[in-house]
Amino acid sequence: MNAEIETPITRLYAISNGTSLNFDPSGPYLIASWLGFAMSEEFRSFLDKSIGLIEEKVKEHGKLGWISDFREGKAVLDEDVQWATENWNSRASEAGLQYNALIIPENLFLGLAANDYKETTEQVEGIVVKRFKDIESARVWLSEVLNN
Template sequence: MKIERLYSIGAYTVDYDPSVPCLIIDNVGFITSQEFRTLLDKSLEIFEEKKKIHGKMGWLPNLTKADVFLEDDMKWMASYFNPRAHKAGLRHMAFVLSEDEYAAASFSVESYQEYSEEEVGDQIINRNFKDEESAKAWLREVLNVN
């Protein structure tokens, strides 16, 4: 099955991979708070639409080329986005991070995951991966969609 580009804002894109199934949010460079929140809101709309087809969907943010995210945005994502995403059926997020442990986005993800645990506990399970294929393999396994 072919991966389909469904949305973009600046250098950020939202792709749909029906073979997993999941949304792939590819983050390149810096994103403003407004763009970030618009991207997540639009991605959640797409997620809800595609989940109707599959029953279950994964979320795969590829942050290998992303800059640091603002702390307020990580808090917003954990406290505002996560409850909405959970209500929409999101249960698994597979982050793809740079192999450079000092990459800026890695620190942002760490902050987000701490805030997320405080806000929704383990209702949305987060895992970190070094490449998209490993992330997709995990999502296929946990989603158990055939």
């Protein structure tokens, strides 16, 4: 009898407001779970820290997806969305990230910011971005694209 063994999700990094970066080896993917509002410095340092973790996990697994879970987030400043698009994306792509699943809440401001991010990302970088309303749909998509 082959029972499926669930692999634990590991917390790799967190900032003071509770926003965390977790690793799920079943994807494999990193899950950025945004909580509340992050000041620009926290937002950017969180994403800066993720670059080394992306490189590490790509070396270990050969592939990696990213889930940006904004369901518990409050807002992202326009300047930070622009910074992520123009700065973080190229570094994340160079580190080996190819797919980003955005989980968008009902919160209008985050939905608009994530929409701007998605449109710009698709035009400039090699990261494929797709929006979802729940984490399970994001995982299904990432499993499909990472295993093809």
